[in-house]
Amino acid sequence: MECSALWRSERGATPPKRVILADDTTNADTAYRLACEGTALLWRGDFQNAKQLLKALAKRADNVPARKRKKAAQEIALVDAFHLHRLAQSQRARMLGMLLIPFNSDYSIPLRRAPDAKVALTEAWGPADAAAGNSVASLRELSGITSAHEWRRVGVEIAALGEAPDNRIHPHYGVFSPVRGEYINLVATAHLPKPPTGQDSIVAFDIGTGTGVLSAVLVRRGVGKVVATDQDPRALACARDNLERLGVAGQVQVVEADLFPEGQASLVVCNPPWLPARPSSPLEHAVYDEGSRMLMSFLKGLPAHLAPKGEGWLILSNLAEHLGLRTREELLAAFESNGLRVISRIDAKPLHAKATDVTDPLHEARSREVTSLWRLAPVK
Numbered sequence: 001m002e003c004s005a006l007w008r009s010e011r012g013a014t015p016p017k018r019v020i021l022a023d024d025t026t027n028a029d030t031a032y033r034l035a036c037e038g039t040a041l042l043w044r045g046d047f048q049n050a051k052q053l054l055k056a057l058a059k060r061a062d063n064v065p066a067r068k069r070k071k072a073a074q075e076i077a078l079v080d081a082f083h084l085h086r087l088a089q090s091q092r093a094r095m096l097g098m099l100l101i102p103f104n105s106d107y108s109i110p111l112r113r114a115p116d117a118k119v120a121l122t123e124a125w126g127p128a129d130a131a132a133g134n135s136v137a138s139l140r141e142l143s144g145i146t147s148a149h150e151w152r153r154v155g156v157e158i159a160a161l162g163e164a165p166d167n168r169i170h171p172h173y174g175v176f177s178p179v180r181g182e183y184i185n186l187v188a189t190a191h192l193p194k195p196p197t198g199q200d201s202i203v204a205f206d207i208g209t210g211t212g213v214l215s216a217v218l219v220r221r222g223v224g225k226v227v228a229t230d231q232d233p234r235a236l237a238c239a240r241d242n243l244e245r246l247g248v249a250g251q252v253q254v255v256e257a258d259l260f261p262e263g264q265a266s267l268v269v270c271n272p273p274w275l276p277a278r279p280s281s282p283l284e285h286a287v288y289d290e291g292s293r294m295l296m297s298f299l300k301g302l303p304a305h306l307a308p309k310g311e312g313w314l315i316l317s318n319l320a321e322h323l324g325l326r327t328r329e330e331l332l333a334a335f336e337s338n339g340l341r342v343i344s345r346i347d348a349k350p351l352h353a354k355a356t357d358v359t360d361p362l363h364e365a366r367s368r369e370v371t372s373l374w375r376l377a378p379v380k
Contacts, residue, residue, distance in 0.1 A: 006135035009141065010144075011283065013097055016040035016098065018039045019100070021041075022099075023045030026045075028056035032060045040099075040100050045112070047115070048113045057096055061092045077324065089280075090280055096138070097138040097140050097141070098138070100139070101137060103135045107122065120148070123148075124148070154168075158213060160184050160217050180350065180371075182371045184214070185348060186346055186373040187315065193311050201225075202223055203266055205260065205268040206226055206228040207268065208270060210235050214269055226253070227252075227255055227263075228252055228253070232285075236254055236256055239252075259294070263305070264307040265305065266306075268302060268305055270294075270313070271316075272314075274287065275319065276290065298314070302376065303378045311375050313376075315372070315373050316372055317371045318372065322364075343375040345372050345374050346375075350369050
């Protein structure tokens with residue numbers, strides 16, 4: 001019997017060429033073999049059993065003997081380890097994405113013991129459309145959507161925004177969550193430029209605002225006006241929502257733009273993706289910046305958008321340098337070639353779990369990572 005449904009994939013994966021039905025009688029070894037071969041399994045059994053099967057598939061995918069991991073780490077350069085790690089991640093995601101879940105046109109899930117994920121799916125996919133009919137997506141994608149919904153519902157507490165409960169950022173699906181606090185703390189503590197003569201406060205630009213967290217921090221620090229830009233509709237909606245929740249929407253103008261808004265500012269802040277590599281899905285654009293496009297475009301346009309005596313704050317990790325993806329000399333040369341000088345640099349060590357995880361294939365690089373706030377100004 002043939003049937004059809006709308007294919008949904010946030011990471012842009014193509015629909016599987018072969019799909020078979022699977023249920024509670026399908027064992028993990030069979031499912032793993034089929035998934036590795038590129039055969040998708042459309043689940044018709046108990047939803048909770050599907051979750052257990054996905055965990056079993058992940059366990060098999062991650063079951064690399066410690067001796068092999070150690071040997072690989074010793075025999076290849078870090079840059080090669082990075083690319084192999086990315087390849088392994090892609091292959092793992094492709095395999096785990098072969099376990100599919102059906103959805104009715106109203107986003108209900110026609111499986112036993114299935115949760116009500118309508119709100120989460122509406123946040124990710126937009127309002128349900130009966131005309132679009134039924135749809136299919138991977139259970140892994142559904143798990144990501146429901147997890148993102150919980151992050152959005154509960155929020156992330158940001159110490160730099162003051163005391164709880166009025167210090168939470170609520171990331172939307174597809175918008176990078178501010179879980180790494182060191183870059184926020186750098187913006188919260190760096191010395192602000194002085195206001196122009198005759199003015200009480202400064203104007204700041206927040207380039208690539210995402211959740212709007214840095215704009216909110218700047219306002220809480222006394223910046224009079226912030227223009228926050230982004231080109232992702234999800235990020236723009238997320239930033240507006242967070243700024244309204246925090247009560248600072250009146251001081252922040254959220255603008256759709258590729259990098260800079262019109263005009264000049266005394267402070268221009270940018271926290272671009274830190275790794276110059278190709279993102280494999282829309283969700284990775286906050287981490288990977290192919291060819292350092294955003295970084296280089298920011299440096300090129302910065303001098304023209306700085307008011308007299310203004311400065312740009314570039315927040316950047318040196319992880320790319322430790323991985324062999326970019327050198328410090330190349331970064332400094334980019335400053336110079338765009339007519340910029342370094343006023344000072346403020347460093348912070350990361351506090352996230354991966355920095356101390358010795359089982360991480362990139363542990364050697366992560367253990368030496370430093371996040372820096374570069375204070376830049378035009379060459380006089």
